[in-house]
Amino acid sequence: MKRLYQLLLTASMMLILLTGKNALAHTNNSIDHHGESSNQKSILITGASTGIGRHLAETLANAGYHVYAGARKDSDLAELNAIENITSIRLDVTIQSEVDAAVELISNNGTGLYALVNNAGIGGGGVIADTPVDVQSIVYQINVEGVYRVTKAFIPMIAESKGRIATTGSIAGTLAWAGGSAYSGSKHWIEAFTDSLAAEMAPLEVSVSVIEPGNFQSHIRRSAVKRMHERVKAAGGEITPEMLAQYKATEKRELSYKIPEPVSAAYMHALFDENPMRRYMVVPNAEEQAMTINTKIQQLVQLNTWGEYSFSEEELINMLKAAMRNSSD
Structure with a gap:
């Protein structure tokens, strides 16, 4: 049954590739936005105007990669476009027509697309009893539906290049607090999205990662x-x-807060290392590391407490040791 599922999944993804073939026809000897012939790897970053997205865009550009930098404001677009190796794109991830236009622009440029970085996101929300539904919804429209919309649109290009898809999650994908259900919930979703997408992309040789920052400057x-x-x-x-x-x-x-240089370093590994990881937790101090890992352990204990199939402490420790050995292989 598992083999049949994989065959059906591969067939369906190949159909996506075939339907998007015309948009991927010209991927060699491209021309970058400064007019030079280029075979650079091209990476699209959503939400590239400030914070983590901006730092990563400049890091990639300085390393010689070509960046399509998504932003919404004219001033941000002009500022990004003035940077060597960066082509700015007007891209509001909640607007399908702008996503479609970005696909068309990159296709027409003939650069292909090696990697997608889903970075656009917002905070917000509030205490459930006091917060209007639309205030919660806007967080999900950007942090969840926006990621889904953009990823779906660019899968054919990424699959064509056998490239990478990486998304900015957060330690809030593990942690939660009073008033944080919207933001934390959206980052919890990124966790599941990453694992599901990784399983779907594996037959197409596309690597999928999530970068989970703590508190950095943004x-x-x-x-x-x-x-x-x-x-x-x-x-x-x-x-x-x-x-x-x-x-x-x-x-x-x-x-x-510290500038997000360690976050960009994790992204560089996820995008270009021969052995990319599924998850990268990047925190500025030991306290945030301990808080996040301890929360995971508490959740594990809670999951294992109820029911007749619970594991003993020794069994849990042996499972942890085995998982750690496997991760280092």
């Missing part, structure tokens, strides 16, 4: 506060001194 928290202010103004309210102070405190907090 704009995600400030952006969430700004959206809250915009909702207040849209409802006819006023931005109070306390709300402005909240933004200033959030800004100070974000700028106190």
Whole structure:
């Protein structure tokens, strides 16, 4: 049955490739956006205007790769496009027409696409009892549906190049807190998405990874506060001194974090190493490492507590040892 499933899966993916063949016809001797003949690997990054996405775009460009950098604002697009080896693309991951236009642009450029980095995402949400559904929904529209939409659109190109797909998750994919169900829930979804996609892409020789950062410098928290202010103004309210102070405190907090250089390093391994990993947890300190791993252990204990098939402590330890040996093979 497993063999039959794999055959059917491979056949269905080959059908996707065939239907997208016209869009992939010209992949050699391409011309980059600075007018030079190039056989560079091309990588698309969504959400490349700030934070992790911007740092990774510049890291890849400096290493000689060609980056298609997705952004929404004209100022960000112009700034990105001025960087050597970067071609900016207007790309709001919630708008199908912009995703389709990005596919068409890359196809017409003839560069092919070696890798997709799903980085676009937002924070936000709130306490369930007090937060309107639409405020929660916008997080899922970007962090979940956006990732799904973009990945689905670019699978034919990535499969053609036998390349890589990597997504920015978070240690919030393991952790959760009061008021964090929207963001944490979206990152929990990234975990399942990564494993399912990896199984689907394996017959096509496409590697799939998730990079799970802790707290690094970005704009995600400030952006969430700004959206809250915009909702207040849209409802006819006023931005109070306390709300402005909240933004200033959030800004100070974000700028106190380390720049996301270790996150870009993990992405470089996931995208180009001969043996990419499925998961990369990247944290700025030992405390975040311990907090995340301890939460995983607590979840394991909770899963194993109920029912007649629970494992003993010794059995669990032996399972852990075996898993660690397998991961180092």
